Amino acid sequence: MKRFLLAAITLSIAGITMMTTPHLHSQTNETRKATVFACNMKALTPEQRKRHSEVLSPALRSSKLKTSELSDGYEFQFPSDAKTYHIVAEWVGNERLCCPFFDFDIRIGDDSAPMKLRISGPDGVKQFIKAELAAMVG
Numbered sequence: 001m002k003r004f005l006l007a008a009i010t011l012s013i014a015g016i017t018m019m020t021t022p023h024l025h026s027q028t029n030e031t032r033k034a035t036v037f038a039c040n041m042k043a044l045t046p047e048q049r050k051r052h053s054e055v056l057s058p059a060l061r062s063s064k065l066k067t068s069e070l071s072d073g074y075e076f077q078f079p080s081d082a083k084t085y086h087i088v089a090e091w092v093g094n095e096r097l098c099c100p101f102f103d104f105d106i107r108i109g110d111d112s113a114p115m116k117l118r119i120s121g122p123d124g125v126k127q128f129i130k131a132e133l134a135a136m137v138g
Contacts, residue, residue: 080110088117105117119133
């Protein structure tokens with residue numbers, strides 16, 4: 001029941017947001033194709049960057065259960081425990097600041113199902129992920 005209620009609230013908020021800000025859902029393929037793959041290396045403080053590269057990324061690599069190739073990116077599976085969730089959430093929060101062209105989707109089921117992190121985006125992002133996140137993909 002809690003999961004249903006949370007989903008209903010989330011969908012309601014998303015619907016209201018899309019109605020009040022139509023530009024969020026009106027992005028065309030032409031707009032997406034114009035995306036420049038350039039990371040903003042100044043988006044994170046030196047402390048954040050150090051934690052991201054020396055703590056979070058290695059923790060994700062070591063806890064990764066599986067990698068699946070998608071047509072527009074990759075899906076990574078992790079244990080669904082709270083500690084891993086916090087690491088994934090912090091890592092995604094950092095990545096979206098420096099690489100705004102990525103689309104992230106974190107899916108969490110019950111405790112017996114793995115957590116899934118999908119990273120995708122416009123044309124060319126899959127190759128970018130493979131090159132820049134090679135340690136995660138491999």
